[in-house]
Amino acid sequence: DIQMTQSPSSLSASVGDRVTITCRASQSISNYLNWYQQKPGKAPKLLIYAASTLQGGVPSRFSGSGSGTDFTLTITSLQPEDFATYYCHQSHSMPNTFGQGTKLEIK
Amino acid sequence: QVTLRESGPALVKPTQTLTLTCNFSGFSLSTSGMCVSWIRQPPGKALEWLARIDWDDDKYYTTSLKTRVTISKDTSKNQVVLTMTNMDPVDTATYYCARTRSAAAGAIDSWGQGTLVTVSS
Numbered sequence: 579d580i581q582m583t584q585s586p587s588s589l590s591a592s593v594g595d596r597v598t599i600t601c602r603a604s605q606s607i608s609n610y611l612n613w614y615q616q617k618p619g620k621a622p623k624l625l626i627y628a629a630s631t632l633q634g635g636v637p638s639r640f641s642g643s644g645s646g647t648d649f650t651l652t653i654t655s656l657q658p659e660d661f662a663t664y665y666c667h668q669s670h671s672m673p674n675t676f677g678q679g680t681k682l683e684i685k
Numbered sequence: 686q687v688t689l690r691e692s693g694p695a696l697v698k699p700t701q702t703l704t705l706t707c708n709f710s711g712f713s714l715s716t717s718g719m720c721v722s723w724i725r726q727p728p729g730k731a732l733e734w735l736a737r738i739d740w741d742d743d744k745y746y747t748t749s750l751k752t753r754v755t756i757s758k759d760t761s762k763n764q765v766v767l768t769m770t771n772m773d774p775v776d777t778a779t780y781y782c783a784r785t786r787s788a789a790a791g792a793i794d795s796w797g798q799g800t801l802v803t804v805s806s
Binding site: 579609610612614616621622623624627628631633665667669670672673674675676677678679 | 715722724731732733734737745746747748772783785789790791792793794797798799
């Protein structure tokens with residue numbers, strides 16, 4: 579199975595900051611990497627698929643990049659509603675796998 | 686508008702079999718490229734991908750649970766069913782069903798609200 583490792587596990591930032599979350603796959607997954615945002619008590623929400631394609635309705639301050647084994651999610655100009663937990667997900671191979679999550683907290 | 690809703694028991698006893706049903710609307714599992722996945726999340730922990738069934742009836746399972754989990758579909762009823770045998774307290778989690786589209790690189794683009802299943806005697 580492909581292991582997905584996110585870093586950092588948690589992150590403190592302020593409104594207006596730019597933050598970057600990293601996801602590393604244990605083997606190449608091409609661009610089959612997706613990012614989700616989850617708020618407490620809610621289902622995850624797809625932000626980015628295929629490493630860099632913004633899902634409809636997602637603000638343009640979210641962006642994704644990478645291919646192969648290393649990927650990043652960047653949020654520019656953090657907004658109060660962005661404080662949540664973020665997960666990466668590889669859909670290249672079966673079984674699919676998720677990263678362990680990155681909790682983004684208000685500083 | 687795509688919607689998915691999970692249903693099933695909130696409480697199961699250890700060793701029992703869990704059966705969860707996902708009722709969905711806004712898409713058809715007979716359409717090429719459409720899939721439904723199950724994902725779970727223990728309280729306070731990360732998401733865990735469990736299984737997926739595709740429009741062509743291909744089925745996939747997570748390695749650690751493949752002997753315990755079965756996924757099936759009833760296309761005419763817009764339903765997907767997940768069964769998990771020999772439930773244990775460590776299986777306590779919120780279980781989500783979700784739509785997956787191969788056209789979106791296999792991303793999970795619509796989620797149900799989730800159903801909390803507690804395993805306890």
